[in-house]
Amino acid sequence: MHWEQLLSLRKQGDAHKRLRIEEDETRLGFEVDYDRIIFSAPFRSLQDKTQVVPLSKTSFVHSRLTHSLEVSVVGRSLGRVVGKQLLDKYPALSTTHGYKFNDFGAIVAAAALAHDIGNPPFGHSGEKAIGEFFKSGKGEKFQAKLTPKQYTDLVKFEGNANGFKILTETKNGIVGGLRMSYATLGAFLKYPKPSLPHQPSKNIAHKKYGYFQSEELFFNELVADLGLIKQTFDGEDCYLRHPLTYLVEAADDICYTIIDFEDGINLGLLNEELALDHLIELVKDRLNSKKYSNLTKKSERVSYLRALAIGVLIGEVTKVFLENEEDILKGYFKGSLIDHSKFKFQIEEIIKISVDKIYQSKEVVEKEITGYQILNTLLEVYCQASENYHTNTQSFYDKLILKAEGENFDYKNPDTYLRLISICQYIASLTDGNALEKFKKIKGLGI
Numbered sequence: 001m002h003w004e005q006l007l008s009l010r011k012q013g014d015a016h017k018r019l020r021i022e023e024d025e026t027r028l029g030f031e032v033d034y035d036r037i038i039f040s041a042p043f044r045s046l047q048d049k050t051q052v053v054p055l056s057k058t059s060f061v062h063s064r065l066t067h068s069l070e071v072s073v074v075g076r077s078l079g080r081v082v083g084k085q086l087l088d089k090y091p092a093l094s095t096t097h098g099y100k101f102n103d104f105g106a107i108v109a110a111a112a113l114a115h116d117i118g119n120p121p122f123g124h125s126g127e128k129a130i131g132e133f134f135k136s137g138k139g140e141k142f143q144a145k146l147t148p149k150q151y152t153d154l155v156k157f158e159g160n161a162n163g164f165k166i167l168t169e170t171k172n173g174i175v176g177g178l179r180m181s182y183a184t185l186g187a188f189l190k191y192p193k194p195s196l197p198h199q200p201s202k203n204i205a206h207k208k209y210g211y212f213q214s215e216e217l218f219f220n221e222l223v224a225d226l227g228l229i230k231q232t233f234d235g236e237d238c239y240l241r242h243p244l245t246y247l248v249e250a251a252d253d254i255c256y257t258i259i260d261f262e263d264g265i266n267l268g269l270l271n272e273e274l275a276l277d278h279l280i281e282l283v284k285d286r287l288n289s290k291k292y293s294n295l296t297k298k299s300e301r302v303s304y305l306r307a308l309a310i311g312v313l314i315g316e317v318t319k320v321f322l323e324n325e326e327d328i329l330k331g332y333f334k335g336s337l338i339d340h341s342k343f344k345f346q347i348e349e350i351i352k353i354s355v356d357k358i359y360q361s362k363e364v365v366e367k368e369i370t371g372y373q374i375l376n377t378l379l380e381v382y383c384q385a386s387e388n389y390h391t392n393t394q395s396f397y398d399k400l401i402l403k404a405e406g407e408n409f410d411y412k413n414p415d416t417y418l419r420l421i422s423i424c425q426y427i428a429s430l431t432d433g434n435a436l437e438k439f440k441k442i443k444g445l446g447i
Contacts, residue, residue, distance in 0.1 A: 001329045003086065003093055005227040006242060007103065007183050012168065012176025012218065021098035030106035033184040034072075037114045040178060042166050043068070046116060048431035050123040050371075062263055064116050067255060072113035074310060075251035079108030081318040082247060086325070104244065110180070111187035111248045118163025120428035121435045122371025129375040130157040130424055138380050142420060150417040152195040153212045154424065160190055162428050164211045165421075168218055176218075186226045186242035190249060192219075193238035200233030204335055205241045214421055229331040240331045250317040250337040253347075258309045261350050262302050264358040272298060278353065279305040282346045283312050316341050374439040375427060381442055382423045386411035405438075 009018035009029045023029060037043050046065035062070075083104025086093070093099045120126030133139040134154040143151050153161070167185060169177045180188075191210040193200075200206050211219045220237075223230070229240040261279070264270040279302075280287060286308055295301045320340045327333045338347060358364065382405065385398040389411055394402075402411055410422035430438070439445075 001227050001229060001243065001331075003090060003329075004097055005225075006186065006244070007093075007097075007099060007107070008181065008186075008225055010182045010225060011179045012170075013179070019098070020103070023098070028103070028106060029181050030103055030110060030184060033110040033178075033180045034106065034113060036178045036180070037110060037117070037167075040117075042117050042429060043114070045429060045431050045434075046119075048433045049116075049119065049121055050126075050432055062259060064119060067259070068113055068116050070259060071115060071248075071251045071255045072109045074254055074314060075112030075248055076105040076109035077314050078105075078247040078251055078318055078321075079244065080105035081314070082321055085318075085322050089325075107181070107183050107187050108244050108247045108251070110184045111244070112251045114163060114167060114184075114188055115190075115248060115252055116159070116163070118161065118166055118428065119159035120157075120162075120375065121430050121432040122368060122375065124159075125368040125371055126375055126428070127157050127159055129372045130379065130427065131155050133376055133379045134420075137376060139383055139420075142383075142416060145416040147213070147417075149194055149196045149213050152198070153417075154420060156195055156198070156209070157424060157428075158191075158195070158209055159428070160208060160210050161195070161212050161215075162425060164189065164219070165215055165425060166429075168215060182222055182225050183242075183244070185222055186228065187244040187248050189222075189242060190245055192223060192228060192241060194236060197234040197236055197238075200236075200238060201231075202334075203240065206233075206238055212421055214418060243325070243328045246321060246328065246333075246337050247317070250313075250321075253336065253338045254310055254313045254317070257347055257350055257354075258306055258313070260354055260358060262306050264354060265302050266299065267358075269357050269361050269363075270353065275353070276301060276305060278346070278350055279309055282343060282350075283308040286312060313341075313343065316343055371432070371435070374435050377439055377442060378427050378430075378435065379423070382409065382411075382427070383420065386419055386423065390414070401442075 007020070009020060009023065011018070011029075018029065043065070046068055047063050049064040080101055083101035086104065087099065087101055120130060122129070131154070134142065134151070139154070142154075146154075164185070167178050167180055167188065171177060189210045191205055191208040193206055193209050194211065194213065194216070195209040223239050226242060228242060231238050231240065258279075261270070261275065265272055265275045283305060292301065292304060295304060317337045320337045321328070324333050324340065338344060341347070381401055385394070385401040386409075388394045388398045389402060409426040410419060413419045413422065427435070
């Protein structure tokens with residue numbers, strides 16, 4: 001892979017290549033990407049979507065929106081540090097093509113800002129609820145009408161693929177959705193492959209999938225333009241990651257590892273002394289013991305250690321990236337940047353504690369059960385009403401549902417797959433609160 005190609009400023013619908021040297025420095029294309037994401041409705045909806053504790057109104061807890069903003073800030077720092085070193089290593093990027101180190105930061109920040117934009121309500125249990133509906137619930141009946149890839153898109157519903165759809169889907173006559181730069185879209189794609197074959201290799205880029213069949217044509221255009229490395233498995237094309245995707249992933253890893261841990265401490269789900277010891281172990285070489293001992297409040301101690309930990313990990317991750325940059329470009333690099341970090345063991349210990357004490361806490365599990373039931377009910381009602389519309393077997397209730405909700409998804413589309421994906425995308429767009437309210441109305445509650 002080549003950096004000039006990977007830093008493409010092209011957008012969907014462009015007839016010609018966009019050159020960096022011709023960009024308006026006051027309105028750089030990569031920065032426009034960030035602005036368009038932050039003003040979009042799907043991004044704003046993240047303020048009421050689960051990060052750790054579903055349906056929580058506790059002021060301590062991060063939402064998907066605050067998490068995404070934090071990931072973008074860390075991502076910007078990672079991109080700028082890496083960009084400065086890369087321009088020194090490849091001076092033609094600057095002297096000939098006009099790229100600046102801030103460009104790398106802007107690309108990573110925008111991709112990081114959008115990294116959760118396709119996630120459904122109620123966290124990862126929301127993805128599982130959608131998948132289970134089509135795998136073993138009442139949506140299983142649609143399998144006979146779908147190709148294997150189309151069906152797998154549904155039974156393994158993926159927030160990353162839904163995010164790619166949100167960012168790129170043509171709607172209301174606007175070609176290319178948010179019209180993002182190809183470099184930003186490439187950095188966003190953690191898993192540049194279709195839903196099948198499932199996990200064809202142990203490469204981290206093949207762990208999940210990154211696009212629905214409805215976006216296949218544009219995906220192929222994008223990866224060709226960026227020059228991503230292609231591999232073939234079971235007759236299907238799968239691709240290795242855009243190098244900057246590793247920085248987006250690292251920013252997310254840093255934030256959810258440290259900040260979810262912080263939430264767990266503040267919520268009282270973790271033993272404070274034990275949890276703080278784990279953070280201290282991570283930052284012991286930079287800890288100002290005198291300053292730390294003067295902090296009397298738990299929140300102040302946690303905040304201080306969190307800031308130090310993020311700073312330490314930013315330095316470590318950029319070091320790993322730059323040491324392995326040539327292997328990343330050639331497709332030889334295995335795993336994530338954190339996997340190659342000297343802090344890998346400490347991070348794994350923190351994640352292990354978080355899984356046991358936070359992600360699997362009674363409060364989280366109980367509310368995920370509620371969310372699972374809510375999404376299953378919405379899928380059943382919307383899919384059935386849509387199906388009955390096409391078989392001319394609508395009940396009065398079906399007509400009421402489509403009158404109330406039909407404008408939100410493409411229930412008239414004769415293509416079963418596109419119809420179902422549209423319904424799933426709509427349900428995934430709902431906030432935790434929106435989904436709960438629609439569930440209540442369907443069940444006739446609270447009237």
